[in-house]
Every structure is written in C-alpha cells, then in structure tokens.
Amino acid sequence: MASTRIEVGVIGAGSWGTTVAAMTCANASTRLWARREAMASEINDAHTNSDYLPSFTLPAELEATSDLEWIVRRSDVIVMAVPSHGYREVARLVAEHLRPWVPVVTLAKGLERDTRLRMSQVTEEEMPGHPIAVLTGPNLAKEIISGQPAASVVAIDDRRIAEELQRLFACPSLRVYTNPDVVGCEVAGVVKNVIAIASGMAQGMGFGDNTRATLITRGLAEMTRLGEKLGGDPATFAGLAGMGDLIATCASTQSRNNTVGRRLGEGESIDEIVSSMNMVAEGVKSCPSVLELAAEYRVE
Structure with a gap:
C-alpha cells in the first residue's frame, strides 16, 4: 500500500x-x-x-x-x-x-x-x-x-x-x-464537544478565563474517567486527541460546539441555534448519549 x-x-x-x-x-x-x-x-x-x-x-x-x-x-x-x-x-x-x-x-x-x-x-x-x-x-x-x-x-x-x-x-x-488506542481517541473526540458547549455557555453568560479554565480542566478529568471505564488508555487524554482537541474546541470561535454554547449562554434556544447552522455541532447530539454512558458505567 x-x-x-x-x-x-x-x-x-x-x-x-x-x-x-x-x-x-x-x-x-x-x-x-x-x-x-x-x-x-x-x-x-x-x-x-x-x-x-x-x-x-x-x-x-x-x-x-x-x-x-x-x-x-x-x-x-x-x-x-x-x-x-x-x-x-x-x-x-x-x-x-x-x-x-x-x-x-x-x-x-x-x-x-x-x-x-x-x-x-x-x-x-x-x-x-x-x-x-x-x-x-x-x-x-x-x-x-x-x-x-x-x-x-x-x-x-x-x-x-x-x-x-x-x-x-x-x-x-x-x-x-x-x-x-482507538477507544480513547474516539471517547475524547466525543466528550470534548460536550465540554466545548459548556465552555461556550460560560462565555455567553459573561464569565471569564478562570471559569473556562476550570471547565476545561475538570472536563478533562471527567473525559479521562469515562474513557478509562470504556477501555481507553489514560495517557491518550493528555495528548493531542484529548487535551489538545479539548483546548482548541473550547477556545476557538470557529468551533461549532463552542458557538452553540455561547449562543445558549446569551439566551437563544437550542432549536433556534440548530436551525440557523448549516454544519453539524456533534456535541448537541452527543450530550444525552454521553450522560447515559456515564450513568451506565457509574462515572460522575
């Protein structure tokens, strides 16, 4: 090949x-x-x-x-x-x-x-x-x-x-x-989108960098716990697929998930936001599934 x-x-x-x-x-x-x-x-x-x-x-x-x-x-x-x-x-x-x-x-x-x-x-x-x-x-x-x-x-x-x-x-x-580590890389890619929505919400509500840093850091801990339970390598979450992707998605205005969160924080409804976007924000659809997985594997 x-x-x-x-x-x-x-x-x-x-x-x-x-x-x-x-x-x-x-x-x-x-x-x-x-x-x-x-x-x-x-x-x-x-x-x-x-x-x-x-x-x-x-x-x-x-x-x-x-x-x-x-x-x-x-x-x-x-x-x-x-x-x-x-x-x-x-x-x-x-x-x-x-x-x-x-x-x-x-x-x-x-x-x-x-x-x-x-x-x-x-x-x-x-x-x-x-x-x-x-x-x-x-x-x-x-x-x-x-x-x-x-x-x-x-x-x-x-x-x-x-x-x-x-x-x-x-x-x-x-x-x-x-x-x-396919499992760890995929779990990181899924969960970071959900955390990016939360990060955007904090920004839309007027909170500053301390709040966002807290969300990103604790979000990384949650992501790692869930990933380990599903069979991922904890080291994966400290690398590009985990922390790297999380930082980029939570910090960038180019991120669809971050944009969804910011607009939610500013008071728009999720239906209004989704209907106005021509690209998919995966975190919106992943949120319920991630919560269900966390409950199934008893991860807070």
Whole structure:
C-alpha cells in the first residue's frame, strides 16, 4: 500500500471532509463524494466549496463526484467524513461497493444516538472485515486548509497500517502521530464537544478565563474517567486527541460546539441555534448519549 500509488475516496464534502481530501491530494490520487451534484460540479469546475469553505481554493487535482458507487469501487482507502446521525446509513451504502480489506478511516466525533456506539463500532457492524482507523485531534478545518502548523492523530491497533495512513495524511504543515488506542481517541473526540458547549455557555453568560479554565480542566478529568471505564488508555487524554482537541474546541470561535454554547449562554434556544447552522455541532447530539454512558458505567 504505497501512498504515492493508492487511490483515496473521501465520503462527505463538509468542511473537514473537503479539507482532508485537499490535504491528501499531495500524497495520493484523491476523490471526494458530495451528496449533491451541484457541489461536486463546483469543486471540479471552480475548485471551491462555497457552502463550507468559502474563500479557499481547492487543489485542481481534487476530483469530486456524486456517484458513490464509482468512487468506492476504485478506492484503496475510504475516509468517512459523515456526521454521526447519518453515518450508519451512508456506511451501509458504502459497504455494498467496498472491495475486501480496504481500510476505512472515520472522522466523525460523535455517538450514534440509539445505540450509543462510537463510529468505529458502527463501521465494524456495517463493514465487517475491514481495518478501521480514526483520524482526530485539534483540527479546525479552516486553519488546516490555510496551511497553519498543526498536528493530528491516526488511531488504529495495526502498526503497519497506522504508519501507511500517517504518511498518507501528513503534509509540511500537518504532522500526524499514531496511537493504537482507538477507544480513547474516539471517547475524547466525543466528550470534548460536550465540554466545548459548556465552555461556550460560560462565555455567553459573561464569565471569564478562570471559569473556562476550570471547565476545561475538570472536563478533562471527567473525559479521562469515562474513557478509562470504556477501555481507553489514560495517557491518550493528555495528548493531542484529548487535551489538545479539548483546548482548541473550547477556545476557538470557529468551533461549532463552542458557538452553540455561547449562543445558549446569551439566551437563544437550542432549536433556534440548530436551525440557523448549516454544519453539524456533534456535541448537541452527543450530550444525552454521553450522560447515559456515564450513568451506565457509574462515572460522575
């Protein structure tokens, strides 16, 4: 699986999916699946994605399509950039056309509402027999695509595949680390979104940096306790997937979850906020599931 020769299919043309596809273009032939033909045409013709990444020019080499079967059948690696609430439906469709043993990389930082499963678990159910990895970390899409220095984590318990994926996603401005702890990396990605909503609420209510620092620090402790109970390595939560992603999401106005919290703190209703956003704030949907998991595993 040499990274210069493989073909990568990124499923989902939101801000992060488009960014990952744009970055991967430097290392492999990359194609991006957009649900709407109009968006695929814009990416191909204008090299822009005005819905999610306005003012950014995409690589001319990046090819987009709305034909899911076409993109999946020819891909040597599949990257699932689909929000958690629609993940299983799309994963089931992808599975119909996926060649055996093709690695699947998930980007979604959420839990399935009814089952409380992480996205790697949903992937395993819908695409059995495929190596499954998670790409996570403090990765705000607009900063990554603009070339600002950053780091990410690819989590999979197969060292050889981890190193190949590391080479695939890395570029001069993005350093990619590997971690065998899939559970810890995913739990961190889920829970930090919930904490970011709380951090935003504190800001919206007019509280200062002491309050936010307290929320982040105690939130990290809660995240680590839950992650350990679910089988994660506590060291993961002190790294990029845990503390790193938590700081970025709680501190940045680019964070959808932080924005939701701030607007809640300012007095808007959750329905008003969600209906006005064109991107998914995973923490809104994950909150009930995280509370249920914490109750089930007796974590405060």
